[in-house]
Amino acid sequence: MLPLKDIVTGEPTSPGSRMEPSCWSADRLVVGSVPAFGSSPWKQARCANSWRMRILVRPYRDQYLQESREIRDKVSFSYSHGAASLLEFLDAQKSYRDTQVAYIGLVGSYWSVLAQLSLAVGQEVIP
Numbered sequence: 001m002l003p004l005k006d007i008v009t010g011e012p013t014s015p016g017s018r019m020e021p022s023c024w025s026a027d028r029l030v031v032g033s034v035p036a037f038g039s040s041p042w043k044q045a046r047c048a049n050s051w052r053m054r055i056l057v058r059p060y061r062d063q064y065l066q067e068s069r070e071i072r073d074k075v076s077f078s079y080s081h082g083a084a085s086l087l088e089f090l091d092a093q094k095s096y097r098d099t100q101v102a103y104i105g106l107v108g109s110y111w112s113v114l115a116q117l118s119l120a121v122g123q124e125v126i127p
Helices: 041-080 086-121
Strands: 004-006 029-031
Touching: 041 086
Parallel strands: none
Antiparallel strands: 004 029
């Protein structure tokens, strides 16, 4: 696996760096020493899909999972102390699991898009 490098600075991009969509072009990135993205519309589409999937996954990871867990825990506490009904508890549990399933589905889609991008580039792309 070769890290992505910024052509302007020549330094590898860090795994946690936030790259703008405009940076994902032939002008800026290479994999190793080979230009990563050519003018092929197929390659550009794969790159855009990868960026969109990153945007979709981030709120689930940073916000939605934690919020749904907190709500479930509060309703569980209320139920155990007689302040909430069984139906409310089960509904909170279902919402929490639905959020987890959606997140896992998005992560799977993200990795699938990265695999397609790697195929388009010809080398493995590190997220």
